Amino acid sequence: xxxxxxxxxxxxxxxxxxxxxxxxxxxxxxxxxxxxxxxxxxxxxxxxxxxxxxxxxxxxxxxxxxxxxxxxxxxxxxxxxxxxxxxxxxxxxxxxxxxxxxxxxxxxxxxxxxxxxxxxxxxxxxxxxxxxxxxxxxxxxxxxxxxxxxxxxxxxxxxxxxxxxxxxxxxxxxxxxxxxxxxxxxxxxxxxxxxxxxxxxxxxxxxxxxxxxxxxxxx
Amino acid sequence: xxxxxxxxxxxxxxxxxxxxxxxxxxxxxxxxxxxxxxxxxxxxxxxxxxxxxxxxxxxxxxxxxxxxxxxxxxxxxxxxxxxxxxxxxxxxxxxxxxxxxxxxxxxxxxxxxxxxxxxxxxxxxxxxxxxxxxxxxxxxxxxxxxxxxxxxxxxxxxxxxxxxx
Numbered sequence: 001x002x003x004x005x006x007x008x009x010x011x012x013x014x015x016x017x018x019x020x021x022x023x024x025x026x027x028x029x030x031x032x033x034x035x036x037x038x039x040x041x042x043x044x045x046x047x048x049x050x051x052x053x054x055x056x057x058x059x060x061x062x063x064x065x066x067x068x069x070x071x072x073x074x075x076x077x078x079x080x081x082x083x084x085x086x087x088x089x090x091x092x093x094x095x096x097x098x099x100x101x102x103x104x105x106x107x108x109x110x111x112x113x114x115x116x117x118x119x120x121x122x123x124x125x126x127x128x129x130x131x132x133x134x135x136x137x138x139x140x141x142x143x144x145x146x147x148x149x150x151x152x153x154x155x156x157x158x159x160x161x162x163x164x165x166x167x168x169x170x171x172x173x174x175x176x177x178x179x180x181x182x183x184x185x186x187x188x189x190x191x192x193x194x195x196x197x198x199x200x201x202x203x204x205x206x207x208x209x210x211x212x213x214x215x216x217x218x219x
Numbered sequence: 220x221x222x223x224x225x226x227x228x229x230x231x232x233x234x235x236x237x238x239x240x241x242x243x244x245x246x247x248x249x250x251x252x253x254x255x256x257x258x259x260x261x262x263x264x265x266x267x268x269x270x271x272x273x274x275x276x277x278x279x280x281x282x283x284x285x286x287x288x289x290x291x292x293x294x295x296x297x298x299x300x301x302x303x304x305x306x307x308x309x310x311x312x313x314x315x316x317x318x319x320x321x322x323x324x325x326x327x328x329x330x331x332x333x334x335x336x337x338x339x340x341x342x343x344x345x346x347x348x349x350x351x352x353x354x355x356x357x358x359x360x361x362x363x364x365x366x367x368x369x370x371x372x373x374x375x376x377x378x379x380x381x382x383x384x
Binding site for chain 2: 050053059064067068070075078079085
C-alpha cells in the first residue's frame with residue numbers, strides 16, 4: 001500500500017527525478033575539501049533554526065536585550081545550548097565559507113563556465129560577514145557596543161560617502177536603540193533573505209554545471 | 220550486487236547519513252522543544268505568608284493600616300505591585316481579627332479609614348464602607364475583599380497568606 005501511495009505522490013511531485021537531479025548527480029573524483037560548500041549550507045540551516053528559536057525570547061531593545069539574553073542563558077531550559085550553537089556556529093560558518101572560497105580558488109574551479117558561481121559566492125561570503133557583523137551587536141554588552149562603534153566608524157572613513165554610510169548604518173549619528181533595531185532587522189530578515197536567494201542561485205549553477213574536477217598536471 | 224544480502228557502499232552511505240542526521244536532529248530538536256515549552260512548565264506565582272504588623276499595636280475598634288509590595292518576575296521583566304489593607308480588631312480575642320483589602324470593589328482605588336466619617340472612604344466616587352467592610356454608600360457592587368487566611372506568630376506578628384494572581 002505504501003508503495004502505491006509513494007507512486008501516486010511521485011507521479012504528481014516527481015521525487016525520483018528530484019532525487020536523481022539533486023542528490024544522485026555524477027561527481028568527479030574529489031576530496032573532503034569539496035564538501036565545505038555543503039557544510040556551509042548545513043551551518044546556514046542550523047543558524048537559521050537556532051536563530052528562530054532565539055527570537056522566541058530575545059528582545060532587540062536597549063532596555064531588555066542584555067537581560068533577555070541573560071534569561072536565555074540561565075532562565076530557560078537548554079537556552080545555553082541553543083545560543084551556544086548559534087554563537088559558535090556563526091564563527092564556524094565564517095571560517096568554513098572562507099576555506100571553501102580558498103578551495104575553489106586553489107582548484108581553479110572559478111573558471112569557465114563557473115564564473116558566475118564564483119561571483120555569487122563572493123556575495124555569499126560578504127553576506128556571511130554581514131551576518132557576523134550585525135549579530136555581534138545584538139547581545140548589547142560592552143564588547144558588542146564598542147565593536148559596532150568601531151565597525152561603523154570604519155565605514156565612516158570612506159571619502160565623500162562615509163558620513164552618510166555611517167548614519168545609515170547607525171540610524172543616526174550615534175549608536176542608539178535605532179541601531180540595535182535595524183541591526184536586528186538586517187540580521188534576521190534582510191541579510192538572510194539575500195543569503196537564501198543567492199544560495200538558491202549558487203546551488204542551481206552547481207547542479208547545472210556539476211562539480212569541477214580537481215586539476216591535473218596537464219591543466 | 221542486486222539480489223545479494225550484502226549492503227552496497229551506496230546503501231551504507233545512505234543509511235549512515237540517515238542515522239547521523241537523525242541523531243543530530245534529535246540532539247538539537249528535543250532540547251529545542253523543551254526550550255519552547257519551558258515557561259509553560261514553570262509553577263505560577265509564589266504564595267507566601269506576609270507580616271503586616273504587631274498584634275499588640277492593633278487597637279480594638281481602630282483599623283490598623285498596612286501595605287506591602289510583591290515583585291513578579293516574568294523572564295527578564297520585573298513588575299512590582301503594591302497592596303494594602305486594614306486589620307480590624309473587634310474584641311480582645313485574637314481570633315476576632317478581620318483583615319480587609321483596601322482596594323475598592325468598584326474601580327480599584329484605595330480606600331482610606333476616616334475616623335470622622337466612621338468608615339472607609341473611597342476618593343474616586345465617594346463610596347463608603349463601614350468598619351466591617353460592608354457597603355454603606357456609593358457605587359461599589361460588594362463589600363471590601365477580606366484576606367481570609369491569617370495567623371499570629373509566636374512573636375505576636377500578624378501574617379496574612381497571599382496568593383499570587
